[in-house]
Amino acid sequence: MPRKDIRNKQDLAIHGAPPAFDQPLHVGRPNIFDQQAFLTHVARILDSRWLTNDGPTVQAFEHRLASYLGVKHCVAMCNGTIALEIAIRALGLTGEVIVPSWTFVATAHALHWQGITPVFADIDPATHNLDPDAVRRMLTPRTTGIIGVHLWGRAAPVDELQNISDQHGVKLMFDAAHAFGSSYKGQPVGRFGCCETFSFHATKAFNTFEGGAVATNDDKLAETMRLMRNFGFKGYDKVIHPGTNGKMIEVCAAMGLANLDHFDTVVAINKRHHNDYRDALKGIHGVNLLRFDPNENNSYHYVVIEVDRGFPVSRDDIVAALHAENILARKYFWPGCHNMQPYRALFPHAGLLLPHTQAVADRVIVLPNGNSLPEGAIDTIAAVIAQLADR
Ligand SMILES: *Cc1c(COP(=O)(O)O)cnc(C)c1O
Numbered sequence: 001m002p003r004k005d006i007r008n009k010q011d012l013a014i015h016g017a018p019p020a021f022d023q024p025l026h027v028g029r030p031n032i033f034d035q036q037a038f039l040t041h042v043a044r045i046l047d048s049r050w051l052t053n054d055g056p057t058v059q060a061f062e063h064r065l066a067s068y069l070g071v072k073h074c075v076a077m078c079n080g081t082i083a084l085e086i087a088i089r090a091l092g093l094t095g096e097v098i099v100p101s102w103t104f105v106a107t108a109h110a111l112h113w114q115g116i117t118p119v120f121a122d123i124d125p126a127t128h129n130l131d132p133d134a135v136r137r138m139l140t141p142r143t144t145g146i147i148g149v150h151l152w153g154r155a156a157p158v159d160e161l162q163n164i165s166d167q168h169g170v171k172l173m174f175d176a177a178h179a180f181g182s183s184y185k186g187q188p189v190g191r192f193g194c195c196e197t198f199s200f201h202a203t204k205a206f207n208t209f210e211g212g213a214v215a216t217n218d219d220k221l222a223e224t225m226r227l228m229r230n231f232g233f234k235g236y237d238k239v240i241h242p243g244t245n246g247k248m249i250e251v252c253a254a255m256g257l258a259n260l261d262h263f264d265t266v267v268a269i270n271k272r273h274h275n276d277y278r279d280a281l282k283g284i285h286g287v288n289l290l291r292f293d294p295n296e297n298n299s300y301h302y303v304v305i306e307v308d309r310g311f312p313v314s315r316d317d318i319v320a321a322l323h324a325e326n327i328l329a330r331k332y333f334w335p336g337c338h339n340m341q342p343y344r345a346l347f348p349h350a351g352l353l354l355p356h357t358q359a360v361a362d363r364v365i366v367l368p369n370g371n372s373l374p375e376g377a378i379d380t381i382a383a384v385i386a387q388l389a390d391r
Contacts, residue, residue, distance in 0.1 A: 020325040020380050025368040027330045028203030033262035033371070041254030052249040054230070061253035062213070064260055069190035071215045073222035076248035076256075077229055080177045080199025083212035084110035086246050087195050088145075090224045091171050095142035098170075100130050101338040101350070102357045103149040107175045108337040111147075119143070120338045120347070125356040128152060128290070128304075132160035137353075139164075145171040148193070152290065153205070153298040155184035158192045165193070173197070176215075180206045181267060183297040190215035195225075200256060205270070205301035205370075206263050208256040211248050263299075269371050270300035273378060277303050277367065280382035284389050286311035302332075303367040306360070313388045315363055322365075325384055327377075330366045 045057060058076050065074040077083040088097070088110055097111050101120035108118040122134040128151045135146060146165060148156035156174065165172035172192075176182075177199035179189040190196050195218065200211035216222050229246030232239045278289050290304040307315040315331070322329040336357050337343055338350035351358055367381060 020384070021327065021374070021377070024326045024328050025373070025377060025381075026328050027332075027366050027368050029368065029370050029372050030202045030207055031205065031259065031262075031266045031371045033265065034258050037261065038255055038258040041257060042251060045250045045254060050250060052247055054247070055250045055253075057250040057253040057257065058248050061208075061248075061256045061260075064257065065213055066215070068188075068260065069215050070188050071190045072217045072219070073215065074190075075214045075216075075222055075225045075229065076253065077212040077214065077246045078248055078252075079210045080175075080197060080201060080212035081106045081110055082229070082244070082246040083197040083199070083214050084147075084175060085114060086225050086228045086244070087173055087197050087214045088116065088147075089114060090221055090228060091145065091173060091194055093145040093171060095144050096140060097145040097147060098135050098138050098143060099147045099175075099337075100149050100151070100357070101336040101343075101354055102128060102333060102360060103151060103175065103337065104177065104333055105337050105340055106177075107147060107149055108340075108343060112342065117142075118337070118343070120336075120343075120350050120354060120357070122354045122356050123151075123360065124157075125360055127154055128360060129154060129156045130161065131356070132157050132164060134353075135161065135164055139168055139170070143168070143170050145173065147173055147175055149175040149177075150179035150182060150184075150189055152292070152302040152304055153178045153182045153300070154292055155179065155182055155189055155192075155296065158184050162193070177201075177204065177212075178302065179298075180204065181263060181297055181299045186296070188297070191217060194218060195221060200252075205266055205299035206256075206259055208248070208252040208259070211252045211256065213248075266301075266371060267297075267299050270369055273369050273373060274300045274303060276378045277382070280378050281305065281385070284382070284386050286389065287385055301369060303369045305365050305367060306363045307365065308363070311389065315365060318385060318388055319365060321384055321388055322381065325380070327368065327381055327384065329368070331361075331364060332366045334361045334364065336361045 096117045111118040121138045124131045174196040176196040182189045195216035200208040227241040228243045232241035232243035286308040
C-alpha cells in the first residue's frame with residue numbers, strides 16, 4: 001500500500017489544537033521519589049563541608065551499589081561516558097574494538113576519544129543486541145576488545161560473547177547504561193565480562209542527576225580505575241598513575257542513595273505501564289511493542305515500538321503526529337552511530353555490513369514511561385497511533 005504523504009502537522013492532530021497534553025510528555029523524564037530523604041542527605045553534606053573527593057556519601061553509595069548488584073567493587077564516576085572511557089583505558093584496549101552501531105553514540109565516542117577505532121558489528125533484529133556471528137566477522141588482528149551493550153535493559157548474549165573473547169584472546173566488557181537492575185540467566189548484570197559500566201544520567205531508570213559507575217569482581221582493575229578517576233593520586237602529594245577527573249560528587253551520591261530505596265517501585269510502575277502499552281497497542285496492525293523475556297529482570301524503562309513497512313504512514317509521520325499532541329516520542333538511536341560523525345566520514349560504507357541495524361533504525365519509536373506519566377496517557381498515545389492506522 002502506498003504511504004500517505006503527510007506534511008501538515010495540523011492534519012495529524014486527532015483533536016486539532018490544542019494538543020492532547022498541555023505539558024510535554026518526555027521520554028526519560030527523571031524518576032524522583034523521596035525529596036525529603038535526598039534533602040536530609042544534602043543538609044548533612046553541607047554541614048560536613050565535604051563536597052567531593054571520595055567522601056562518605058560516595059563511599060556509602062558504592063557499598064550499596066556493590067551489594068545491590070552482587071559484585072565486589074563498584075567505582076562511582078561523574079557520568080557513564082567517563083566510566084566507559086576509564087574502563088576502556090584501564091583494560092588497556094587499543095587498536096580496534098568491536099561495538100554495536102545500534103547504541104547511544106557515547107559507546108563509540110568513548111573509544112574514538114582515546115584513539116581507538118570502533119568497529120561496528122550488526123545486531124540481531126529480534127533483540128536489538130549484538131549478533132555474535134556478526135562480531136566474529138569483524139575480528140581482525142588489530143582487535144583487542146569487544147564492548148557488548150545491554151540495549152533497552154535486555155542483556156546482550158553474554159555467554160556467546162565470552163566464548164569469542166576466550167577463543168580469540170580479546171577482552172570483553174559491557175556498556176550496561178540501560179541495564180541497571182537487569183539480569184542475564186537469572187544473575188544480576190554487573191558481574192559479566194571484565195567489567196560493566198553504568199550510567200545514572202537523569203534520563204535513565206535510576207538516576208543521580210549525572211553519574212555512573214563501573215562494576216567489577218577484579219580487585220586490580222578496580223584499584224586502577226580508582227586511581228584513574230582521581231588524577232592518579234595515592235594519598236597526598238603522591239601521583240602514581242595517569243588519570244583524569246572522573247569523580248562523583250557527594251550530592252549525586254545522595255540522590256543515588258535516596259533513589260535506590262525506590263528503584264523497585266520504579267520497576268513495578270514501568271512494568272505495569274509496559275503491560276498497559278501492550279494492551280492498548282494490541283489491536284493496531286503494523287505496530288509492534290518490543291517484548292522482553294519475562295524470566296529476566298529488566299527495569300522496563302524503555303517502551304520501544306517498531307513500525308512495519310506496511311503501516312499506512314511512515315515512522316517519522318507517527319513521531320510528528322505524537323509531537324503535535326505534546327507526546328515527545330523519540331527515534332533512539334536513529335540513524336545509528338555509523339551514520340553519525342566522525343564515523344560516517346571515516347567509514348562511509350559501514351552500513352553495507354549493518355543491514356539489520358539500518359532496518360531497525362528506520363522503524364523504531366521510543367514512547368514515554370516512568371513514574372511521572374499521567375493517568376490515562378497510554379490510552380491517549382495509543383489512540384493517536386490508532387488514528388493513523390485507519391487513514
Ligand atoms: C546514557 C548512555 C551512555 C552515557 O552515559 P552518560 O551518563 O550520559 O555519560 C552510554 N551508553 C549508553 C548505551 C547510554 O544509554
